[in-house]
Every structure is written in C-alpha cells, then in structure tokens.
Amino acid sequence: LLDQWAKEAQVWCPGWPVYxxxxxxxxxxxxxxxxxxxxxxxxxxxxxxxxxxDTLFEVTVQQSRKRKVxxxxxxKAKKAPKRPRKGRKAANxxxxxxxxxxxAAVEGNEDEDMAAGSDVEDWxxxxxxxxxxPYSGEVKAWDLVICDEAHRMKSISSLFAKxxxxxxxxxxxxxxxxxxxxxxxxxxxxxxFAQPGLLGxxxxxxxxxxxxxxxxxxxxATALAVTLKEHLAKQLRGLI
Numbered sequence: 001l002l003d004q005w006a007k008e009a010q011v012w013c014p015g016w017p018v019y020x021x022x023x024x025x026x027x028x029x030x031x032x033x034x035x036x037x038x039x040x041x042x043x044x045x046x047x048x049x050x051x052x053x054d055t056l057f058e059v060t061v062q063q064s065r066k067r068k069v070x071x072x073x074x075x076k077a078k079k080a081p082k083r084p085r086k087g088r089k090a091a092n093x094x095x096x097x098x099x100x101x102x103x104a105a106v107e108g109n110e111d112e113d114m115a116a117g118s119d120v121e122d123w124x125x126x127x128x129x130x131x132x133x134p135y136s137g138e139v140k141a142w143d144l145v146i147c148d149e150a151h152r153m154k155s156i157s158s159l160f161a162k163x164x165x166x167x168x169x170x171x172x173x174x175x176x177x178x179x180x181x182x183x184x185x186x187x188x189x190x191x192x193f194a195q196p197g198l199l200g201x202x203x204x205x206x207x208x209x210x211x212x213x214x215x216x217x218x219x220x221a222t223a224l225a226v227t228l229k230e231h232l233a234k235q236l237r238g239l240i
Contacts, residue, residue: 002045020044040059047160048160058141060138062137144169150176153193154186154189184213185206
C-alpha cells in the first residue's frame with residue numbers, strides 16, 4: 001500500500017521528493033533525514049509505526065550531510081575472522097552485526113547520492129513556499145497530514161488515536177468510506193481530529209447529539225421538529 005501511495009504522490013506532486021518511513025531502523029532514519037532537509041517533501045508511513053516512535057510529531061529542519069568522495073578511494077579492508085560463538089548470545093550478536101552492516105551500507109549510498117547532487121535534482125521542480133525555505137534548526141509543524149482509513153481512530157482512548165492527535169499540523173484531512181461504523185461517536189472522533197473543538201468536547205457531543213439520536217425519541221421536541229422528522233423519514237425510505 002505504501003508503494004501505491006508513493007506512485008500516486010509522484011503523479012500528482014511531480015518534483016516533490018517522496019520518502020517512505022518504513023523498514024529497518026537505517027531505512028527509516030534515512031527517510032527522515034531526507035525529509036528534514038529545508039526543501040522538505042512527502043513522508044509515507046503506517047499507523048503502527050506512528051504509535052511506536054516519537055520522532056514524527058514535528059519536523060526539525062537540518063542541513064543534509066555531504067561527505068566528499070575522494071577519487072580513487074580504496075575499498076575498506078576486510079575484518080579479521082572472529083571466533084565462533086555459541087548459544088543465544090551468538091545469535092543476538094550475529095543479528096546485531098548484520099544490522100550494523102546494513103546501516104553502514106545505507107549510509108554509504110546516502111552519502112554518495114548527496115555528493116553526486118542527485119537529491120537536489122529531485123526537488124528543483126517542486127513548489128517553493130512564498131516565505132522561502134526554513135532555516136536549519138527550525139522546528140516546524142507538518143503542513144498537511146492525510147490519514148487513509150481514518151475510521152481506525154474512532155477509539156479515542158487507544159494508543160494509536162492518542163499518538164495521532166499529538167501530531168503538530170497546519171491542516172488535516174481524513175479519508176474513509178465509513179465515518180460512522182457503530183455509533184455516532186465515531187464521527188466525533190474523526191471531526192475532532194480534523195477540526196478540533198468544532199463539535200465540542202466528547203461529553204458535550206454525547207449529551208447533546210449522540211444520546212438523543214440513539215434514543216430516537218420525540219419526547220421534548222417541538223411540533224415542527226416532529227413533523228419535519230416524519231417528513232424526512234418518508235423521503236429517506238423512498239430513496240432507499
């Protein structure tokens with residue numbers, strides 16, 4: 001799914017660099033370093049990762065690291081063979097060594113790309129904000145947060161929903177085909193994320209909207225409200 005979103009982003013936002021915050025820790029770090037450059041970009045990630053990391057709530061702008069690639073640089077010498085280890089410690093040590101080697105390979109590719117200037121070409125055609133690019137060290141909120149399958153945030157007490165609401169952003173968009181699944185409170189959860197405070201707090205919404213609608217009672221309603229309800233109900237049945 002992330003690959004599909006990346007393809008769509010490249011179609012609808014040509015010139016914008018697209019980064020995928022997923023995979024190993026080295027791959028995630030590389031994606032975040034690319035996004036935190038002054039030109040910014042688009043970052044794709046999953047809800048599970050958002051719930052388990054604390055580096056995505058805001059963006060700290062930083063200059064990209066550029067290392068000089070010396071011509072004729074010789075390959076690194078091979079490491080001396082290590083003694084064979086035994087038991088669980090050996091397996092853990094071997095896994096850690098493999099991860100370190102993978103991180104080193106990712107960082108090496110990143111440095112070579114930066115030295116070659118390929119990262120500059122990716123964003124030259126992108127739209128630059130009227131205020132210009134942010135300076136290094138500036139802490140910024142996300143310009144836009146788009147949540148696919150947004151109905152998953154309906155449980156406001158879950159870790160995922162709490163993490164999502166910690167995101168600093170200027171604009172938020174929720175995409176879902178089922179804004180109300182089990183109760184009207186599901187709609188409040190989406191609206192309170194997209195436009196905090198628009199429908200009041202949760203207790204007020206339940207008391208003034210959710211509970212009366214769930215009860216479906218005309219007790220206490222005016223004669224005009226009862227007539228309008230019956231008229232709309234007949235129209236709705238005709239449409240269904």
